Amino acid sequence: MKKIFLLVLLCIFSLGFSQKKKKAKAVVEKETAIIYTETDAENSSEARVVAGFLKQNPNHPKTDHFKRKLLDIIMATPSPSESKPVMMASVGKDKVNNAKTDNFNKSLASNTASKSSTPTRTVNYASVGGTSKKSEPSEQGKKTAALLTHLFSNDISDKEAYVNVKNRSKCNMEVKISGKKNYSLSIPAKSENYVLIDKGDYQLSTKVCDSPYTALKKIDKDIEIALNVGE
Structure with missing residues (x-):
């Protein structure tokens, strides 16, 4: 009887863990050159x-x-x-x-x-x-x-580059830019923020609605990065 009870608990735990794991969505990134229109x-x-x-x-x-x-x-x-x-x-x-x-x-x-x-x-x-x-x-x-x-x-x-980060998600985020110098950007949901950084190699990291995002980038020009979670 105890074995059956433990087996049921194990099945419930495994089911709950798998459902929780499915909630973690991939982060969608779009990097583009910064272009402004008349509009x-x-x-x-x-x-x-x-x-x-x-x-x-x-x-x-x-x-x-x-x-x-x-x-x-x-x-x-x-x-x-x-x-x-x-x-x-x-x-x-x-x-x-x-x-x-x-x-x-x-x-x-x-x-x-x-x-x-x-x-x-x-x-x-x-x-x-x-x-x-x-x-x-x-x-x-x-x-x-x-x-x-x-x-x-x-x-x-x-020697500087302009990095604009757009937060397309419904969650606030804190973007860490780590390299020869470290920078931090607080970006509210559905908003954007920018920073001037020294050109070089950097690691960008954050969480987009609890989904982790990490990317290595060589930043040698002005760029814009949009982040969101996949459907």
Whole structure:
């Protein structure tokens, strides 16, 4: 009788284990080059998307429109602790905005010049938003400024690459990027996040809705990786 009872328990345990094992789904990865369309730039409120479109389409007929949009996005997202510059109150917002627009257009033009020259990364887009000397830019502001500088640089010796990870799943994820330097990306469900990393060989690892994902990648250019679980 005991043997029969133990056999039944073993069968139930085995059945439960096999069902649990079946729940683990394969992770589906899609890696692509980062390409932004006019629709992306028009609908997005993210500086990186508009800047990416401008970099990829310098002669687009709506270039001036998207330059203004990019400037508006940058100026609309200052550091929370940032105070208004004194000259803003004394000179007037319109004059300051016009001056910033002129400076931004000059910076953008210098960084999207012909590739036959040898441009260097001298533009600091962190200054476009007009931060005061008494406060430091937020971490997000620094991140955005570094990305904009990278996007508009034509320097072939650039040692950084832009990695955008899209989380297509219904679960939050934490992506670890391990190599000569280590990086971490927190990505909510149905969202995305990016990081600038030193070019090189890396291991990417995370869990997509409890399904493990690990991949070895040689990252030597800007890429986008979309992750989801299979059906």
